[in-house]
Amino acid sequence: MSIRVGIFGYGNLGRGVEAAIAQNPDMELVTVFTRRDPASLKLRTPGVTATAAEKAAEMADQIDVMIICGGSATDLPVQTPLLAKCFNVVDSFDTHARIPEHFACVDTAAREGGKVAMISVGWDPGMFSLNRLLGEAILPQGKTYTFWGKGVSQGHSDAIRRLEGVADARQYTIPVEAALEAVRAGENPELTTRQKHLRECFVVAKEGADLARIEKEIKEMPNYFADYDTTVHFISAEELQRDHSGIPHGGFVIRSGKTGMHLENDHIIEYSLKLDSNPEFTSSVLVAYARAAYRMSCEGMCGCKTVFDVPPAYLSPKTGAELRKELL
């Protein structure tokens, strides 16, 4: 009996979840819920059609777990609590500062519905959070570093696009190699924002735009660029399309810690990701945690959960005995 999955929202993330479900023989896609006209949505899974978002509740008994693929700014704070009343759900809420608030709100809804709601699943928050926790639990005397990139930041790309004279833009966040090396060497450096990451921008200017002004406005933009060493390259629309149309990302979580009665021994734990497609990797994590959410629900659990609450065995389709024999 496969796990019956619904997808709520069909952007990059929803499409990634669809692809990930196809890789997991114990899961099947029931439908994709959309706020657009369902007839306009061409899914890539044979035999599956889209359904209007407002019909979701009617299908509660046909779906074991719903993967909510909306954005964190306005979609998920509304959708996750609402859907958690009728479905086991998983979301990728990634506004770190608002996680406690989202958790409380989703927890109330999920308990009301007797469902499991897994929030903030992906790689950061998600796998990176897990490694931050493991690192400090194992090496309490130490320091944790998170670096992001090299990868595309949608928020920073958008900020550039809003400038006058800019037709299109792509921004890469890049960890500073020297900082990474100092951390790996166990030096436990104190790093400023500027010392941790670089920002590299590829900008397509509108005809006749003042390039010097655009570059200056980017580099001086508060919060987004002012605190970083930023480089700006002006390129053609064709070059942007040819060389920068992917959505790669990745990063590093490094725990540097000491052990021994006199803290005489150094240890480095490093977790890193190098991703061709940020949304497809996030989707793959969502699908593994959807399996866990369903299983935890089957065992009678309910309420809001995060990656911190999930026994790893629940993520795998293998039995406990298989896992111990093959992977332990």
Next chain:
Amino acid sequence: MSIRVGIFGYGNLGRGVEAAIAQNPDMELVTVFTRRDPASLKLRTPGVTATAAEKAAEMADQIDVMIICGGSATDLPVQTPLLAKCFNVVDSFDTHARIPEHFACVDTAAREGGKVAMISVGWDPGMFSLNRLLGEAILPQGKTYTFWGKGVSQGHSDAIRRLEGVADARQYTIPVEAALEAVRAGENPELTTRQKHLRECFVVAKEGADLARIEKEIKEMPNYFADYDTTVHFISAEELQRDHSGIPHGGFVIRSGKTGMHLENDHIIEYSLKLDSNPEFTSSVLVAYARAAYRMSCEGMCGCKTVFDVPPAYLSPKTGAELRKELL
């Protein structure tokens, strides 16, 4: 109220656990059980004295969790089932092929005693196993690689020491850099034993020993060296003591996988450890899982568990709310 911990066995691992407990303010060391004369054991924790191993059972109500620090070959298969009848226990059983058998045996004992018994905790098995599971659960279309080193292999060092004419020896297992790079590049290579690891040996020969014969015997030793590119260096006892008295180790677990409807995107997940002291790091993992074992027992669970069964939050002294706010 701190978690009251007992240590069973006081070799490198037991000493490492003692040091790790000192780093965790929510835990306190009650005593170290030893088969030696307890009076002969000088502990490094102020106010704590050793106790004869046979008196362990009498202290069952004074200890919340026992960390068993014996060897996998002969100690743990006997000690863990025996102790799991009266204590929550954690061990580092690392004979991979015999884990299912050890699990079954410990599970029976722990259920009989109503205790939680956490086996095969450390980094491999342990953290590496966890990353093998996570990697294949997230990226089911892919390949997992484990590399060990650079680090000291006690078993290989011992094998050299048994040769005629050898006074002492230290063997390092070293991952082949080219193999690591091919894996990181997403090439998914099929690697032979020889292509994955090198073996480097530092040997102190007895006076007048036939060095050429020793080198040949090492390089041709079946299982241990014959399948590897092995280098042998003859050095003095002083050099061995000066340059090779540490017990460093480490390694890499790399998952290389593909996503997308046409598997068009590559992803690399890499987890690595660089450890100055193999036993002290293993001990630090044992102590974090001892915290989890105790908590799971408090919640009424019992039976044999592995790292696959532990919700990560149980490893940290922080509350769920703190973890979500600070680390998610």
